[in-house]
Amino acid sequence: MMRKLALLVIILALIGGAGFWLLSAPSHVDPAKLAAAAPGDPQRGMSIFWQGGCASCHAAPGAKGDARLVLAGGVNLVTPFGTFVTPNISPSKQGIGDWSFADLANAMMEGVSPDGRHFYPAFPYTSYARMQVQDIADLYAFLKTLPPSGNVAGPHKLSFPFNIRRGLGLWKRLYLSPQPVLTIPTATDGIKRGQYLVEGPGHCGECHTPRNAIGGPDNMQWLAGAKAPEGKGVIPNITDGQGGIDSWSEKDISYALESGFTPDFDSLGGSMTDVVLNLAHLEPADRDAIAAYLKAVPAHPNGFPAAK
Numbered sequence: 001m002m003r004k005l006a007l008l009v010i011i012l013a014l015i016g017g018a019g020f021w022l023l024s025a026p027s028h029v030d031p032a033k034l035a036a037a038a039p040g041d042p043q044r045g046m047s048i049f050w051q052g053g054c055a056s057c058h059a060a061p062g063a064k065g066d067a068r069l070v071l072a073g074g075v076n077l078v079t080p081f082g083t084f085v086t087p088n089i090s091p092s093k094q095g096i097g098d099w100s101f102a103d104l105a106n107a108m109m110e111g112v113s114p115d116g117r118h119f120y121p122a123f124p125y126t127s128y129a130r131m132q133v134q135d136i137a138d139l140y141a142f143l144k145t146l147p148p149s150g151n152v153a154g155p156h157k158l159s160f161p162f163n164i165r166r167g168l169g170l171w172k173r174l175y176l177s178p179q180p181v182l183t184i185p186t187a188t189d190g191i192k193r194g195q196y197l198v199e200g201p202g203h204c205g206e207c208h209t210p211r212n213a214i215g216g217p218d219n220m221q222w223l224a225g226a227k228a229p230e231g232k233g234v235i236p237n238i239t240d241g242q243g244g245i246d247s248w249s250e251k252d253i254s255y256a257l258e259s260g261f262t263p264d265f266d267s268l269g270g271s272m273t274d275v276v277l278n279l280a281h282l283e284p285a286d287r288d289a290i291a292a293y294l295k296a297v298p299a300h301p302n303g304f305p306a307a308k
Contacts, residue, residue, distance in 0.1 A: 045142025082158035092148035127203035194293025224303030
């Protein structure tokens with residue numbers, strides 16, 4: 001009897017393990033979509049680069065001016081799950097010099113490395129999944145024009161169970177989707193463009209939306225503000241809800257994204273300082289589109305506990 005029970009336990013464990021392995025398997029972008037993309041345009045790709053804020057995480061800490069185009073990595077992102085170290089994504093052997101366009105598309109849209117491992121969602125592929133494949137092609141072309149760096153970024157500093165990447169396949173089934181966050185039936189062309197920029201390459205929701213205990217975004221409180229990932233301070237509410245930007249006009253928002261100055265004669269601080277450096281490179285129409293979308297987002301009260 002005991003031998004039969006032991007055998008049953010082993011069989012169930014094997015079935016459970018096989019199920020976990022299948023359900024957590026990495027997914028890849030449809031090769032037909034990749035083949036349909038036109039050759040990348042590096043000039044357009046430069047705009048995608050600034051929309052996506054690549055320099056904020058992948059340039060060396062404190063880099064200024066042209067040094068922000070040297071994507072050597074090495075920035076430490078401290079979170080409740082551990083410390084993530086951003087990789088070198090310059091066109092070198094130590095970076096992504098050997099990556100194909102398909103490699104970059106799968107990394108950004110599916111969170112999968114060229115060798116088939118899951119990337120951690122500190123890399124905001126949950127937003128990049130909403131990007132157009134052609135934009136990835138253009139970005140790839142631009143990245144190839146940047147200066148190479150031989151820097152080798154250190155490993156992530158994670159404890160069990162967060163150091164088990166395979167489990168991210170199950171997490172992705174819950175939180176990785178190319179579908180827009182919001183449905184706005186009366187959206188103008190400007191709002192639609194702003195929605196693409198905010199929900200996709202701009203990945204604003206990654207910081208401005210509250211997360212649950214397993215790091216998934218609570219899109220019922222989309223852009224309502226959240227605790228800072230570092231555990232100190234908060235990321236502000238950028239909806240028209242209480243504590244948000246209800247008193248800001250679209251013009252105020254657009255100007256703040258370009259200059260860093262708020263309508264009450266203050267300045268944007270913290271990580272937004274770096275975001276403004278990126279968004280200042282955008283066409284004015286794109287900043288206006290972001291502003292139009294933010295004013296169309298449903299209002300939510302602050303998504304974080306009030307300061308005591």
